[in-house]
Amino acid sequence: MAVVDAGTPKANAAIEEWTKKAEASGLDALRDVGMQVYVNTPEEQAQFAELIRPVYEKTVGPDIAKMFVPEVSTWLPAVVMGK
Numbered sequence: 001m002a003v004v005d006a007g008t009p010k011a012n013a014a015i016e017e018w019t020k021k022a023e024a025s026g027l028d029a030l031r032d033v034g035m036q037v038y039v040n041t042p043e044e045q046a047q048f049a050e051l052i053r054p055v056y057e058k059t060v061g062p063d064i065a066k067m068f069v070p071e072v073s074t075w076l077p078a079v080v081m082g083k
Contacts, residue, residue, distance in 0.1 A: 027037055056065035
């Protein structure tokens with residue numbers, strides 16, 4: 001069990017990095033074929049996070065929801081804007 005616990009942060013970081021790259025390349029592919037991609041403002045992202053939090057809390061529990069919802073609002077702009 002300790003081996004799995006020790007490897008979890010590294011695996012999570014690798015998955016997060018892969019997800020960012022996959023999302024960015026997917027959005028670029030859509031733009032390349034002429035699709036217009038709307039990027040939410042930070043205010044819109046915050047509003048969405050507040051609206052969706054109760055759904056996540058009901059589905060996965062408040063502790064996990066608190067970890068996930070802010071995380072998305074921090075990396076999503078960078079993915080969409082290519083930063």
